[in-house]
Amino acid sequence: MKRLTLTALLAASLLAGCSSNDQVVQDDPPSKLYQDAEAQLNQGAWITAIEKLEALDSRYPFGAYSDQVQLDLIYAYYKNDDLALAEATIDRFMRMHPAHSESDWVVYMRGLVHMGQDRSLIHDILRMERDDRDPQPARKAFADFRRLLERYPNSEYAADAKARMTALKNRLANYELAAADYYIRREAWVAAVNRCQALQRDFPDTEAARASLPLMLKAYEKLGLEEPAERTRKLIAKNPA
Template sequence: MKKHTLSGLLALSVLVGCSSSDEVVPDVPPSELYSEAQVALQSGNWLSAISQLEALDSRYPFGAYSDQVQLDLIYAYYKNDDLALGLATIERFTRLNPTHEKLDWVLYMRGLTHMAQDRNFMHDLFNIDRADRDPEPVKKAFADFKRLLERYPTSPYAEDAQKRMYALKNRLAEYDLATADFYLRREAWIAAINRAQELQKTYPDTEAARKSLDIQLEAYKELGLTDAIERTEKLMELNPR
């Protein structure tokens, strides 16, 4: 019974993911089409909004609504989890509008989109925390938010970007901790120590850094390195969990 339920859920997710191109958009004036797209956006009807905005973008690529259409598409793609399309639209917009007044928002949305790539449908569905999954999207999101703070420190999105960087830093630290633990379980003592120490150096103010001292201590004990064991125990006293 569970297998059938899971199959049904997966089939539904495929259908939802493929349905955005099914809607036929009537050939109406661009102003009318844009108004309809705005109504769809405001009501959260992302599929309809995307269909209408894509039609505007393809039919009137240099029209009066061109820039705003692309900005709206970036947002709609993000909300609809069309993340690859969102990133492609962000890159296109940035390339064509290097001095646009809303580039801070575009950079912010790129960070959010990269963050969303760290999600996984099955992990969300079953509330599974996988600290060992590929952190590359997280690194990209962190770089996006860092760039936003450097280029646009007074942006209205700067404060939220900074908060997200803190969460992303902890996510990256947890990944390094999971890697160090993997090495420890494989009895690769030196590799476990190196990863733990790299974590402590890169993310010193995280809970994962403190946890990595346990891994480091166990590896040193397995190697019989008395001085290193004592140094690690002192570090653990100075950094209680």
């Protein structure tokens, strides 16, 4: 419930604009505000750019720069690691402009935002790999990039999206492998078999799928299931580590 409340507050804050920014951003004409915001974007001054763009979005929600302001806010939020605000802005833009000429870029950015949400700052700093982390943001990112390829196969972002899907597929497969290993250590043999089978079904062309075969064999042996165990031995022989 608290998470839903926080999301609602973020969305409400976004739609209403940032009142504190209205106090610090000068009341210039929209053309001047937008020009200044673009200059800040080009310099990588994300916070200042966001302040000016939010002021524009709040003061002139239906002005001449409205669409571009929202697109720029998506980018600035993403670069500033304000991922919740970036996602809220993307969802708002997609609702209001389902057939916009920049829709492929918006879907692509949604994938990048979800990939960003799959990161952990502590893990990045310590260069730690944690395959047991909740992969829900990675699943969302994978779905976003797949949607981009299905709807906009000729998009200039399609090649990068396809490459990112490969990385995400390995991330998701490694999570399933970590889960199967956990069940093996807990001696939950049926659950381990189910995880291994799902991994081999959904991500058959990954290293994790091959690494899951010995786990599945052990589970079958512990369950006394000789026939599937023998099939698994043959698969291991055909797919040596």
